[in-house]
Amino acid sequence: MKTEYKCLECALSGYTRLVEKQDIPKEKKDDLVRWFFSYMSGIDLSTPAPFIARDMHAYLRKELNCNDLYAEDKLNDNNKIMNMLPEFKEAVKNAIHPEIAALKLAIAGNIIDLGTNHGMDHSQVISQAIARDLAVDDSARLLTAIKNASNFIYLCDNAGEIVFDRLFLDTISELGILDKSNVVLAVRGAPIINDVTLEDAEYVGLTRDYHVISNGDHAPGTCLKFTSDEFNDAFAKADFVISKGQGNFESLFSKKDKQIFFMLIAKCSLVADQIGVDVGDMICKLNDTDAEIN
Incomplete structure (x- = not known):
C-alpha cells in the first residue's frame, strides 16, 4: 500500500508520543521533532508506511542510544x-470448533499494536473474539492449505499477540491439522515498536517447539528488499504465507505471485477501506493472487 497523508498524521503522533516519554532535555526533544519534519518533507509517498517507520525508529534508536525503546x-x-493463557486454552477447548476459536484469538491479539492510534480497548476486543464473526472469512481455505502444505511461513507481528499465535498453532497441531515441522515462523531482525524479535519468541516458548528465524530487518512490516537471504529463501520456497498484522499487510498487499493469508484487525480507515471492511473488524483474507491455490 502507498503512504497516504493520514499515515503521516499517525506517524507524527506515534513519534512525538515516544519522544515525550524520554527523560531527555526539552532542547533534545525539539531537535528530534525537527528531524521528523525534515525527513517527512522528502519521503516518497509511493513507499509503504512500514518503510518510513523503519527509518524513523532507526534514527531514534541512534540518537537516544537505546536499542529497544519498547522493551x-x-x-x-x-x-x-501468558498469565491469562490457561483461561484462553479452556475457552478454545470448550468451543464447538476449537481451531476457529484459536484462529480468532490469534487475530484478536493483533489489537496489541503500539504503532497505531486505534483507540480500541485491548481486553474487550480479545474477550469478545471467539463470539465475533470474521468480516472476511477465508479460514476454511487457510486450514485446508495448512493441512495440505509441505512447507509454509508464518510472519509474526507483535509482543503479546505472539502468545495467541502459539495457542493457534498448538491447537491445530493437536487436532492433526498442522505438522509442526512444516512451518517456519519469522520475526523481526531487530527491535522496532512492539514487534516480535527472536528474544520475544524464546521468552514465550515458541522456539522450543517451532523453527523460528529472524527476517534480518527492523521494519514493522516485511520489506523484501531489506530482509535477509535466509528469510527471502524461506519466503520463496513456502507453499503459502500467513501474514499477521497491519504492517505486514501494508508491505505485502501488492504481492500477487505468492499465496498470502492476511490475519489482522483493521486498525485504521485506510486499511479498512482497502479490504472493504470497517475499522475494528477481524479479518482472515486470502490475497488476490496469481499463484496456485491448494
Missing part, C-alpha cells in the same frame, strides 16, 4: 497474555 512494554504484554 518494557513488550515484556509486560507477553507476561500479561
Whole structure:
C-alpha cells in the first residue's frame, strides 16, 4: 500500500508520543521533532508506511542510544497474555470448533499494536473474539492449505499477540491439522515498536517447539528488499504465507505471485477501506493472487 497523508498524521503522533516519554532535555526533544519534519518533507509517498517507520525508529534508536525503546512494554504484554493463557486454552477447548476459536484469538491479539492510534480497548476486543464473526472469512481455505502444505511461513507481528499465535498453532497441531515441522515462523531482525524479535519468541516458548528465524530487518512490516537471504529463501520456497498484522499487510498487499493469508484487525480507515471492511473488524483474507491455490 502507498503512504497516504493520514499515515503521516499517525506517524507524527506515534513519534512525538515516544519522544515525550524520554527523560531527555526539552532542547533534545525539539531537535528530534525537527528531524521528523525534515525527513517527512522528502519521503516518497509511493513507499509503504512500514518503510518510513523503519527509518524513523532507526534514527531514534541512534540518537537516544537505546536499542529497544519498547522493551518494557513488550515484556509486560507477553507476561500479561501468558498469565491469562490457561483461561484462553479452556475457552478454545470448550468451543464447538476449537481451531476457529484459536484462529480468532490469534487475530484478536493483533489489537496489541503500539504503532497505531486505534483507540480500541485491548481486553474487550480479545474477550469478545471467539463470539465475533470474521468480516472476511477465508479460514476454511487457510486450514485446508495448512493441512495440505509441505512447507509454509508464518510472519509474526507483535509482543503479546505472539502468545495467541502459539495457542493457534498448538491447537491445530493437536487436532492433526498442522505438522509442526512444516512451518517456519519469522520475526523481526531487530527491535522496532512492539514487534516480535527472536528474544520475544524464546521468552514465550515458541522456539522450543517451532523453527523460528529472524527476517534480518527492523521494519514493522516485511520489506523484501531489506530482509535477509535466509528469510527471502524461506519466503520463496513456502507453499503459502500467513501474514499477521497491519504492517505486514501494508508491505505485502501488492504481492500477487505468492499465496498470502492476511490475519489482522483493521486498525485504521485506510486499511479498512482497502479490504472493504470497517475499522475494528477481524479479518482472515486470502490475497488476490496469481499463484496456485491448494
